[in-house]
Amino acid sequence: xxxxxxxxxxxxxxxxxxxxxxxxxxxxxxxxxxxxxxxxxxxxxxxxxxxxxxxxxxxxxxxxxxxxxxxxxxxxxxxxxxxxxxxxxxxxxxxxxxxxxxxxxxxxxxxxxxxxxxxxxxxxxxxxxxxxxxxxxxxxxxxxxxxxxxxxxxxxxxxxxxxxxxxxxxxxxxxxxxxxxxxxxxxxxxxxxxxxxxxxxxxxxxxxxxxxxxxxxxxxxxxxxxxxxxxxxxxxxxxxxxxxxxxxxxxxxxxxxxxxxxxxxxxxxxxxxxxxxxxxxxxxxxxxxxxxxxxxxxxxxxxxxxxxxxxxxxxx
Amino acid sequence: xxxxxxxxxxxxxxxxxxxxxxxxxxxxxxxxxxxxxxxxxxxxxxxxxxxxxxxxxxxxxxxxxxxxxxxxxxxxxxxxxxxxxxxxxxxxxxxxxxxxxxxxxxxxxxxxxxxxxxxxxxxxxxxxxxxxxxxxxxxxxxxxxxxxxxxxxxxxxxxxxxxxxxxxxxxxxxxxxxxxxxxxxxxxxxxxxxxxxxxxxxxxxxxxxxxxxxxxxxxxxxxxxxxxxxxxxxxxxxxxxxxxxxxxxxxxxxxxxxxxxxxxxxxxxxxxxxx
Numbered sequence: 001x002x003x004x005x006x007x008x009x010x011x012x013x014x015x016x017x018x019x020x021x022x023x024x025x026x027x028x029x030x031x032x033x034x035x036x037x038x039x040x041x042x043x044x045x046x047x048x049x050x051x052x053x054x055x056x057x058x059x060x061x062x063x064x065x066x067x068x069x070x071x072x073x074x075x076x077x078x079x080x081x082x083x084x085x086x087x088x089x090x091x092x093x094x095x096x097x098x099x100x101x102x103x104x105x106x107x108x109x110x111x112x113x114x115x116x117x118x119x120x121x122x123x124x125x126x127x128x129x130x131x132x133x134x135x136x137x138x139x140x141x142x143x144x145x146x147x148x149x150x151x152x153x154x155x156x157x158x159x160x161x162x163x164x165x166x167x168x169x170x171x172x173x174x175x176x177x178x179x180x181x182x183x184x185x186x187x188x189x190x191x192x193x194x195x196x197x198x199x200x201x202x203x204x205x206x207x208x209x210x211x212x213x214x215x216x217x218x219x220x221x222x223x224x225x226x227x228x229x230x231x232x233x234x235x236x237x238x239x240x241x242x243x244x245x246x247x248x249x250x251x252x253x254x255x256x257x258x259x260x261x262x263x264x265x266x267x268x269x270x271x272x273x274x275x276x277x278x279x280x281x282x283x284x285x286x287x288x289x290x291x292x293x294x295x296x297x298x299x300x301x302x303x304x305x306x307x308x309x310x311x312x313x314x315x316x
Numbered sequence: 317x318x319x320x321x322x323x324x325x326x327x328x329x330x331x332x333x334x335x336x337x338x339x340x341x342x343x344x345x346x347x348x349x350x351x352x353x354x355x356x357x358x359x360x361x362x363x364x365x366x367x368x369x370x371x372x373x374x375x376x377x378x379x380x381x382x383x384x385x386x387x388x389x390x391x392x393x394x395x396x397x398x399x400x401x402x403x404x405x406x407x408x409x410x411x412x413x414x415x416x417x418x419x420x421x422x423x424x425x426x427x428x429x430x431x432x433x434x435x436x437x438x439x440x441x442x443x444x445x446x447x448x449x450x451x452x453x454x455x456x457x458x459x460x461x462x463x464x465x466x467x468x469x470x471x472x473x474x475x476x477x478x479x480x481x482x483x484x485x486x487x488x489x490x491x492x493x494x495x496x497x498x499x500x501x502x503x504x505x506x507x508x509x510x511x512x513x514x515x516x517x518x519x520x521x522x523x524x525x526x527x528x529x530x531x532x533x534x535x536x537x538x539x540x541x542x543x544x545x546x547x548x549x550x551x552x553x554x555x556x557x558x559x560x561x562x563x564x565x566x567x568x569x570x571x572x573x574x575x576x577x578x579x580x581x582x583x584x585x586x587x588x589x590x591x
Contacts, residue, residue, distance in 0.1 A: 012424075019425030030441050133322065140573060144565035146517055148524050149558030152544055156551055255432025259521050263544070273433075274525060277440045285440050293429050300428075 005308060013301050017294060021075070024290045025068050028058070028282045036060065039084065039280045054084070058283065080287035085279060090287045093272060098291070100170045101261065101268035103180075104187055105253050112192035112253075113199060113246050120203025120238075121230060124211070135201060142197025147256050151190035151263035158186065168265045187264045191256050195249045202245055206238035213237070240311045247303030251296050323574040329567040337383035346374040348381040348534045357550040367552040369543070375553050379560045381534035386564065389446055389528075390515040393453035398508060400454070401461025406492055406500070408462070409469035420466065423459035431456050435518060439527045446535070449528035453515050464507050465500055472499050502579040509572030516565040536561045 028035050036054050040046045052061075058081075059067045074080060080090035123135055158167055166183065173180040210216065211234050219233045258270030269288055276284040336343065346364075352372035360367045366375040404423065408416040426434065438452035472478060473496065481491050522528035523537030531538065536557045543554030 015421065016425055016428045019422070020428050023425065024437070027437060027441055032442065136322075136573065137570070140569045141562070141566055144513060144517065144562055144569050146520055146540075146558055146561050146565075148521065149540060149554075149561065152540065152547065152554055153558065156547055156555075159548065251430040252432075254430040255521075258432060258436070259525060262525060273436065274527075277436070277444075277527070282440070285437070289429075289433055289437050292433055296430050297428050 006305070009301065009304055013297065016297055020293050020297065021072055021290065022068070024286050024293070025071055027286055027289075029064075031282070035282065039282060057081070057084075075287070075290065081283055083284055084281050090284050093284060094269070094287060094291055097267060097269050097272040099172065099268075100266045101254075101257050101270065103173070103184065104191060104257050104260065104266065104268065105250070107184055107188045108192035108195065108253050108257075109246065109250060111188055112195035112249070113242075116196050116199035116203055117235070117242075119196070119200040121207055121235065123200060123204040124207040127208075135204060139197045139201035143194045145193060147190045147194065148259045148263050150193060151186060151260055154186045154190060155263070170266045170268075183264070183266075187260050187266065190263070191253060191260045194256075195253065198249070199242065199245060203238055203242060206241055207234050210234040210237040236310070240307065243303055243307050243310060247300045250299045254292055254296055320578070322570070323578055326567065326571040326574045329563070330571050333383060333564055333567055334387060336380060337387050340380045340384060343380075345380050346377040348373060348377040349532060350374075357546060359550070360552060366556045367550070369539070369553045370546050370550070375539075375556055378534045378539060378553075379536065379557055382536040382539060382557065382560065383564065385446065385529060385533060385535045386516055386519055386561075389450045389519050390453065390512055393450040393519075394457060394508060394512050394515050396450075396454040397457035397461050397511075398504065401458040401463075402465050402500075402504070404458070405462040405465035406469045406496055409466045409473055410488065410492055410496065420462070423462045426455070426459040427463065429456075432518065432521060435522060436525075436527060439522065444527040444530070446523075446529045446533060449519055449522045452522070453518055456518070457511055457515065460511065461507070465503065468500055468503050469496055472496050502575075506572050506576045506579065509568050509575060513565045513568035513572065516561065516568065520561045536564075 031038065036051055036058070037046060040050055040054060055061050059070050062070070078091050080094070082088065083090050083093055086093070123131075126135070155167055158165060166179070167186055168183070170183060171179045207230070211230075216229060216233055219229050224233070257268065258273065260266075261268045261270035262274070269292060273285055273288045276282075276288065350373060352368070355364070355368050355372040357370055358364060358368045358372075364374050364376065366379065369375055369378065401423075404419055408419055429437070434456050435449070435452035438455050439448045442448045442451065478491060478495050481495050486495075519528055520535075520537035520540070523535045524541045526541065529535030529538050531542075539557035540554050540561070543550070543552075543557060547554055
């Protein structure tokens with residue numbers, strides 16, 4: 001990885017984050033009608049004093065660039081202001097909800113990406129008509145199964161087969177490791193299946209591609225064993241599209257987690273943002289969207305760097 | 317041969333679902349809004365093939381009308397995204413220069429949001445209902461179409477027939493519409509089909525979260541979320557509405573996939589440049 005490549009990527013990163021922050025900042029100003037009235041109207045009686053107070057608290061009485069500077073300056077220091085109805089700092093509310101979402105997404109990436117390599121490599125050995133069609137139909141079905149439906153159906157199954165097993169809610173890992181993991185099994189399964197289906201198919205076709213290349217013939221000719229050829233030579237090259245795809249999948253998983261949390265009653269960011277929308281708590285909505293998107297952008301930045309490490313050609 | 321059979325199967329699957337949805341009012345289904353209190357949460361039987369829901373409405377009828385809702389919303393949103401994003405991608409590729417740089421950077425920013433989260437953000441601004449969901453999906457898919465079409469369009473812009481058209485003095489609009497667009501048709505067909513498949517899932521998710529269709533609109537996602545409350549008592553509305561979402565999304569995805577294969581020779585050379 002050349003310094004020039006790294007610098008270019010950092011500039012891209014800064015630009016995208018700046019753009020994202022501007023859009024999220026503008027959100028509250030794009031609400032048709034008077035955002036302050038709407039926010040107050042949902043919860044209390046509207047009086048001129050209250051309007052002025054809330055406007056001031058949201059900084060809406062200042063010029064736009066000043067508002068943005070205040071907002072982003074606070075955000076960078078981890079200060080998103082206080083939640084309008086609870087009076088708790090927004091950062092605190094996000095911090096208490098981020099754990100479950102992070103764990104869910106992290107486990108789903110781990111399971112989805114981890115299982116897809118052996119499954120894809122195994123499927124690469126099946127060739128011919130029937131296998132092609134079966135792999136394709138299976139992968140597409142896995143990709144298009146709605147995760148929330150899968151979650152609901154799995155709850156139904158488990159509750160019929162093993163009544164008494166607690167599947168809903170969330171217990172922190174630090175309090176009860178077994179209970180935590182037990183409750184994570186179904187949500188992680190429901191969340192990672194589309195990714196698993198997609199990645200397995202990708203690994204399979206990349207492996208088939210790689211196995212047909214000259215360097216594989218060379219490796220075989222110099223007497224490398226079958227395992228070594230598959231895992232060391234073919235897999236490394238199959239990893240290149242794989243890594244990019246994992247990065248993109250994280251975005252889907254973060255979105256999917258919002259829905260899956262709702263199915264399994266997990267108190268994560270999804271619940272937080274949905275609750276905030278129904279309460280018209282816009283600063284909380286903004287802060288959650290900004291946090292999650294920044295996380296996603298950072299993941300993709302790291303994936304870009306990884307990609308450049310695996311395949312040195314891209315940095316040239 | 318085998319590929320064509322798969323393509324025919326995919327076309328059949330999609331056509332069947334679209335036709336049933338389109339022709340629903342004339343196919344003799346029950347009224348999806350009619351509540352029969354004495355028929356609440358009945359399991360599948362001769363009168364109600366897929367049973368009834370908690371308000372005594374026919375699940376089969378609600379699913380068929382849910383197809384209509386889903387297809388209508390998703391077609392509208394994907395079409396809007398295609399027109400907007402496609403124009404942006406083609407014009408950016410054709411003009412290059414500052415327009416390309418600024419607009420595509422803007423697309424990068426929109427692209428940086430997780431899809432569902434951006435849709436939720438849009439709905440938070442304009443309020444939850446079916447058309448907000450459609451608009452949200454359009455906003456999310458516009459940068460995707462712009463990116464997908466800009467790459468192949470760049471290649472076409474360098475081709476001799478476009479350079480030739482420029483040399484004989486054809487107008488920009490004419491070049492884009494008669495030389496660039498027709499050569500993108502195969503890419504557009506494949507991607508539209510794949511994105512429709514994804515849009516169906518996004519719309520269902522949004523309605524499931526209560527951010528899309530509102531009761532009593534027949535909507536597959538909404539049915540699933542309502543059915544969840546009666547899951548142990550009456551699992552059929554939840555099970556069948558989820559299966560319907562799966563079949564619809566699966567059909568379009570398989571169609572896009574099979575189309576890509578059939579149109580492959582062209583696609584591959586064009587798609588290679590995209591990376």
